Amino acid sequence: MGGLDGLLRRHRVVICAGSGGVGKTTTAASLALRGALTGRRTIVLTIDPAKRLANALGMTDVGSTVCAVKAAGLQPGMLSALMLDQKGAWDELVERHAPSAEIRARILSNHFYQHLSQSFAGSYEYMAIEQLCELHASGAYDLIVVDTPPTRHALDFLEAPQRIADFLDRGVVKWFIRPYFSAGWATLRFMNRTVGFLFRRLEEATGISALVEVSDFFTSMSGLFDAFEPRVHRVYELLRSRETCFVLVATPEEQVLTEAEYFCRRVRELEMPLRAVVFNRVHREMPVGRQAVAADEVMRLLVRLLGNEVAAAKLADNFSRYEMVGRGDGLRMEAFRRLLPKGVSVIEVPNFNSDIHSVAELQAMHPFLFAA
Amino acid sequence: MNPALEKLFQRRVLFVAGKGGVGKTTVACALAMIATQLGKRVLLTEVDGAGRAAYLLGIEPAAVGLPRSAGPSLSVMSIEGTAALAEYLQIILPVKRVLQAVFASRIYRYFVAAAPGLKELLTMGKIWHEAERVDEGSSNRLWDLVIVDAPPTGHSLQYLRMPYAAQQAFGSGLVGRESKRIVDLLVDPDMTAVNLVTTAEEMPVNETVEMYQQIHGELHMPLGVLFVNRMHHAAFEATKLNMLERRLARVHDARGRAVATEVLNRGREDLGWTEINLRYVERLAAEIAMPRIEIPFVFAEEFGLREVHGIAADIAAESVAASRRETMHGRT
Numbered sequence: 001m002g003g004l005d006g007l008l009r010r011h012r013v014v015i016c017a018g019s020g021g022v023g024k025t026t027t028a029a030s031l032a033l034r035g036a037l038t039g040r041r042t043i044v045l046t047i048d049p050a051k052r053l054a055n056a057l058g059m060t061d062v063g064s065t066v067c068a069v070k071a072a073g074l075q076p077g078m079l080s081a082l083m084l085d086q087k088g089a090w091d092e093l094v095e096r097h098a099p100s101a102e103i104r105a106r107i108l109s110n111h112f113y114q115h116l117s118q119s120f121a122g123s124y125e126y127m128a129i130e131q132l133c134e135l136h137a138s139g140a141y142d143l144i145v146v147d148t149p150p151t152r153h154a155l156d157f158l159e160a161p162q163r164i165a166d167f168l169d170r171g172v173v174k175w176f177i178r179p180y181f182s183a184g185w186a187t188l189r190f191m192n193r194t195v196g197f198l199f200r201r202l203e204e205a206t207g208i209s210a211l212v213e214v215s216d217f218f219t220s221m222s223g224l225f226d227a228f229e230p231r232v233h234r235v236y237e238l239l240r241s242r243e244t245c246f247v248l249v250a251t252p253e254e255q256v257l258t259e260a261e262y263f264c265r266r267v268r269e270l271e272m273p274l275r276a277v278v279f280n281r282v283h284r285e286m287p288v289g290r291q292a293v294a295a296d297e298v299m300r301l302l303v304r305l306l307g308n309e310v311a312a313a314k315l316a317d318n319f320s321r322y323e324m325v326g327r328g329d330g331l332r333m334e335a336f337r338r339l340l341p342k343g344v345s346v347i348e349v350p351n352f353n354s355d356i357h358s359v360a361e362l363q364a365m366h367p368f369l370f371a372a
Numbered sequence: 373m374n375p376a377l378e379k380l381f382q383r384r385v386l387f388v389a390g391k392g393g394v395g396k397t398t399v400a401c402a403l404a405m406i407a408t409q410l411g412k413r414v415l416l417t418e419v420d421g422a423g424r425a426a427y428l429l430g431i432e433p434a435a436v437g438l439p440r441s442a443g444p445s446l447s448v449m450s451i452e453g454t455a456a457l458a459e460y461l462q463i464i465l466p467v468k469r470v471l472q473a474v475f476a477s478r479i480y481r482y483f484v485a486a487a488p489g490l491k492e493l494l495t496m497g498k499i500w501h502e503a504e505r506v507d508e509g510s511s512n513r514l515w516d517l518v519i520v521d522a523p524p525t526g527h528s529l530q531y532l533r534m535p536y537a538a539q540q541a542f543g544s545g546l547v548g549r550e551s552k553r554i555v556d557l558l559v560d561p562d563m564t565a566v567n568l569v570t571t572a573e574e575m576p577v578n579e580t581v582e583m584y585q586q587i588h589g590e591l592h593m594p595l596g597v598l599f600v601n602r603m604h605h606a607a608f609e610a611t612k613l614n615m616l617e618r619r620l621a622r623v624h625d626a627r628g629r630a631v632a633t634e635v636l637n638r639g640r641e642d643l644g645w646t647e648i649n650l651r652y653v654e655r656l657a658a659e660i661a662m663p664r665i666e667i668p669f670v671f672a673e674e675f676g677l678r679e680v681h682g683i684a685a686d687i688a689a690e691s692v693a694a695s696r697r698e699t700m701h702g703r704t
Contacts, residue, residue: 019392019393020391020392020393020524021391021392021393021394022393253675254674254675254676255424255427286630286631286634293631297631298631298635301623301628301631301632301635302616302632302635305615305616305619305620305622305623305632306612306615306616306619308612311608311612314607314608314612315608315612315613315616315635315639316635317607318606318607318608318635318638318639318642319634319635319638319639321671322638322641322642322671324671324672324673325671325672325673327673328672328673328674331673351641352644353640353641353643353644353645354644354648355573355574355575355648357574357575
């Protein structure tokens with residue numbers, strides 16, 4: 001196995017998932033860079049509001065437009081980056097599908113729409129997948145690497161399309177666009193006196209005329225939803241296809257691994273192809289023969305080399321602290337590995353002495369990600 | 373104790389915010405421990421949490437919205453906006469059967485999704501409700517201090533912003549009045565402090581600086597302490613490592629050579645991170661006007677309750693150094 005080179009060769013879509021702060025963005029960028037360096041037209045898609053990819057690629061700004069990454073050794077046009085602006089993506093969807101300028105304007109000014117496009121759980125993730133499908137369909141790229149949003153549960157990304165589909169369920173939508181509904185709460189009372197009463201109280205208390213806005217939103221958008229279910233269907237088809245694979249990014253920390261374990265289980269239930277696990281910031285105990293390295297052995301050796309007890313003790317102490325971390329990392333990764341199905345590559349990237357935030361530094365990950 | 377820290381524990385609500393993965397929960401737990409040692413009754417709340425605080429404190433996570441004891445004067449609670457709305461509705465409408473019908477109805481789901489910021493607003497409301505909650509028997513306050521383990525940066529800002537937005541949007545209604553009350557508390561330096569947690573590395577620092585600017589410049593909320601987590605402090609200099617490298621050739625057995633090389637690599641690693649951490653602490657100092665407490669990197673096989681205790685002790689000890697630096701700044 002040549003590390004992840006085979007994986008990049010065999011797939012057109014590589015999705016990096018994992019919890020926040022594990023180096024997902026960096027890993028995605030590094031994989032994309034490798035793709036571009038091996039002659040494939042590559043794009044890396046990120047959805048991160050903190051603009052971390054921009055940092056990782058040494059760029060000052062990534063807009064909602066595709067931007068070319070320039071770096072030494074990189075053929076121009078081979079590597080692009082796209083940062084998804086979630087709001088922009090919804091607007092684009094509306095722009096593309098609204099039957100008239102008037103309806104478009106009406107949707108865009110609807111409060112519910114504005115709220116939904118900004119903060120409905122999963123809308124962000126859904127739009128990322130929309131964008132992915134589009135990039136995929138455009139045929140402009142040989143390789144698309146996706147950096148998923150920093151959700152607490154990486155699974156949100158996978159489940160978002162279904163959740164949105166449920167939310168925009170046509171049965172409910174139809175119900176919302178019945179003319180009496182837009183008229184307000186009065187009619188609701190006939191359906192359920194108490195519920196109607198309670199919602200009226202809620203509206204009075206909050207001053208939010210929520211349901212009228214919802215109704216108006218669905219009325220304006222009704223045409224757009226006809227295509228929604230087939231879209232979601234297509235999305236899942238792409239996520240499950242042989243062209244696509246998932247790479248789980250993690251660090252060997254207890255909490256991260258607990259979440260990672262859950263992710264692996266769900267991914268299997270959803271029949272999505274998990275092909276590799278990348279452990280970042282790994283420490284390893286040093287492998288020296290069969291016998292563990294004893295503290296006094298290290299000390300004797302260092303005193304002999306440095307001729308200075310104090311300096312030797314400091315370095316020996318530092319070494320043993322890292323060995324301790326390495327022992328823990330090793331045990332946790334071993335336990336995690338046992339849970340993985342066969343055929344999932346496990347990659348370890350050591351903790352570097354430096355931060356990774358330039359193209360050259362991304363390349364420093366390559367010997368580990370793609371080692372023979 | 374460091375004056376900055378002492379002042380912190382006189383407030384009623386402490387937010388602990390920062391980027392994902394920098395150790396917010398750890399710092400929140402450590403602060404809770406220090407506060408209980410000062411004799412305070414503490415409620416540690418996790419917003420949209422995954423039970424991490426409970427895990428670190430070695431207890432099972434409790435049901436959302438209910439406190440679970442993690443020690444004689446420390447309780448942990450998970451707060452979530454939708455559950456807080458349900459709790460609120462139970463107060464207005466105490467008939468269980470009807471409530472269940474409401475919660476099960478799709479209109480309710482749409483209402484919650486449609487009302488802008490309702491979830492965030494109710495979360496903040498719940499936090500203040502807990503901060504002011506009194507024991508029905510003794511009419512004493514239930515908690516002296518509420519510590520909030522906030523969600524990652526982007527989400528945190530949504531929560532902190534919401535009461536302002538609601539106050540502006542619904543000036544006169546019930547929500548408008550409630551929001552104003554929350555905002556008044558949020559900007560009151562005797563009541564609240566927003567603490568930031570970061571590691572001294574490029575990306576977390578970028579995000580922290582941005583967050584500081586928004587909380588300070590835009591929301592005008594009182595700030596507490598900036599915690600810089602996972603600081604490396606190499607106890608040796610590069611010259612010693614260079615010497616070791618030059619003399620590697622003197623080791624003739626393979627095992628000895630391998631061990632010495634590994635010692636050298638670990639030394640370089642620690643020194644490398646020490647330099648990075650120093651560089652970014654300088655940047656934090658230049659761009660963020662907050663008292664700073666540095667927390668050393670914890671070398672451990674496993675990270676659990678014992679390590680959190682260690683960090684609590686570190687925060688208390690490290691704070692002396694931070695305050696000394698401050699007085700030095702004050703003199704120049």
